[in-house]
Amino acid sequence: MPAVNLTVLNPYQPEQPFPPVHKALQEPEGLLAVGGCLSPTRIINAYRHGIFPWFNPDDPILWWSPNPRLILLPHQLYVSRRLSKTIRSGKFVFSIDRAFSQVIENCAKPRSYTNGTWITEEIKQAYTDLHRLGIAHSAEAWFEGQLVGGLYGVAMGQVFFGESMFHTKTDASKVAFVQLVQHLTAWNYQLIDCQMHTAHLASLGAHEVSRQHFIDLLDKYCETPPHPKAWQLQ
Secondary structure, three states, X not given: OOOOOOEEEOOOOOOOOOOOHHHOOEOOEOEEXXXXXXXXXXXHHHHHOOOEEOOOOOOOOEEEOOOOXXXXXXXXXXXXXXXXXXXXXXXXXXXXXXXXXHHHHHHOOOOOOOOOOOOOHHHHHHHHHHHHOOOEEEEEEEEOOEEEEEEEEEXXXXXXXXXXXXXXXXXXXXXXXXXXXXXXXXXXXXXXXXXXXXXXXXXXXXXXXXXXXXHHHHHHHOOOOOOOOOOOOO
């Protein structure tokens, strides 16, 4: 952890407020606080204020609010002709909340470019607890009965905060993401938080905004409920 003065959160006081996000460091970009806990109360409070946990297994809990922030407005989703054709083919079967534990386990597996993972057992348990509370959700892509792609995140009001995605078959995670966004649009969701820039998400229409603009969007949409049928497949 960087040798800087950071707010240290009390692990026994999950209601303790975070410091204002404008106090986040510029180096490393967006680091705001350290410590605390991963209780549902703490995590829900974090997301509501534009903050998320991200730390390596040997680190204390670190809390981030980067500037700029990568977002996707659902109506700005871009689907290439090739990807649209793949979706229409029915090659992958889409589901929601059918395999949350499997999705987060797959997201936690090391990627080809690294041997480590930030999705520790502590993180898995925290988001599984949120899933049991109906706050964290998963979207899945299946091929011949096997889970081959998916993502998970947190839903709050008309905002979906994406956390991580995986695929074991080409385009599977993109198919799951696109079909989830299409459902979010139908459920009156107005904002998808993608956290930090990746070419993968930028290719689907995500773009960067300032941290303050992101916070303004949260203030506008987090307190407004989505469609009552949200998270129910028709």
